Amino acid sequence: MNRTQGLLHGLSEHELSEIRMLIEERTGICFDASRERFLSTRVEEHLREKNFDRGTDLLRAARKSNVEYESLLERLLTQETSFFRYPSVYEAFEKRVLPELHVKKFWTSPRTLRIWSAGCSTGEEPYSIAMTISDSGSFAESWNAEILATDVGRQALKHAERGLYTGRSVDTLSEKQLATHFAPGPGGQQVKPRLRKMVTFTQMNLASAVYVGRMDAIFCMNVLIYFSEERRRALVQRFYETLEPGGYLFLGHSESISKMPVKFQAIVLNDCILYRKPTAEEALKSALVAEGRA
Numbered sequence: 001m002n003r004t005q006g007l008l009h010g011l012s013e014h015e016l017s018e019i020r021m022l023i024e025e026r027t028g029i030c031f032d033a034s035r036e037r038f039l040s041t042r043v044e045e046h047l048r049e050k051n052f053d054r055g056t057d058l059l060r061a062a063r064k065s066n067v068e069y070e071s072l073l074e075r076l077l078t079q080e081t082s083f084f085r086y087p088s089v090y091e092a093f094e095k096r097v098l099p100e101l102h103v104k105k106f107w108t109s110p111r112t113l114r115i116w117s118a119g120c121s122t123g124e125e126p127y128s129i130a131m132t133i134s135d136s137g138s139f140a141e142s143w144n145a146e147i148l149a150t151d152v153g154r155q156a157l158k159h160a161e162r163g164l165y166t167g168r169s170v171d172t173l174s175e176k177q178l179a180t181h182f183a184p185g186p187g188g189q190q191v192k193p194r195l196r197k198m199v200t201f202t203q204m205n206l207a208s209a210v211y212v213g214r215m216d217a218i219f220c221m222n223v224l225i226y227f228s229e230e231r232r233r234a235l236v237q238r239f240y241e242t243l244e245p246g247g248y249l250f251l252g253h254s255e256s257i258s259k260m261p262v263k264f265q266a267i268v269l270n271d272c273i274l275y276r277k278p279t280a281e282e283a284l285k286s287a288l289v290a291e292g293r294a
């Protein structure tokens, strides 16, 4: 059976391909052969639920109306996430990155720490960052820790802003974390206001270069895997420019930038790799070494 026969009546191979191109063009998300089935199943579901007779009707609506486009996009996002998804990343953040930033920025005024969770989904990642900062003794009251949490999906952001988590999603948290940072809410556990105030959620498409100011650390985990190589490179370069010298980039475990031409220092700690932007002095030193002048 060929793929077209597997599709719903009303959705042709050509229309599916147009939908794929529309999403890729606007968000950078690629549907390669390994995600072909996911794409067709979700588009078929969307056609059915929105009562579109044909793929062309859906395409026309999505091109014409932002509401229709976003509703289609929501259906095609993969938003799997969890609290402290990679424990070793948060351990490295707590034990290596925060103490280093603490020393580096101790004499700055105001004492501000800026972190970006890019592709934050339903909020578990930025709240895990906030818990780590809040539990680390060094960043006590006199520091102003700001976490910018962005995602292209509005539904996920709504969930994140509410900060209400149910069932299995909070199972991975310790009793101490739950007692310190959550309060019982309707049908689950809700992040306490003190932690919620540390995080600002904003809708942002990583395919458009929006200025976010300088960051001390960027978490962009399990997002680049959905992008083409070209978009990945552009985004990693943008992260490099956005980071303060001495700042850190955290990626998902299966995302490597070792072959990219950016000048991050890769630091291997247990089973995770951190990418550090060198300070101006370090960058100069390595340029001199490369030229054989040091």
Ligand SMILES: C[S@@+](CC[C@H](N)C(=O)[O-])C[C@H]1O[C@@H](n2cnc3c(N)ncnc32)[C@H](O)[C@@H]1O
Residues within 6 Å of the ligand: 027, 028, 029, 077, 078, 079, 080, 081, 082, 085, 118, 119, 120, 121, 122, 125, 150, 151, 152, 153, 156, 204, 205, 206, 207, 220, 221, 222, 223, 226, 252
């Ligand atoms: C698999 S989730 C990862 C969530 C979290 N970072 C983690 O590792 O647990 C990928 C997230 O990236 C978001 N995303 C995909 N393309 C995006 C884009 N162009 N701009 C912003 N967010 C995007 C999706 O909506 C989704 O919430």
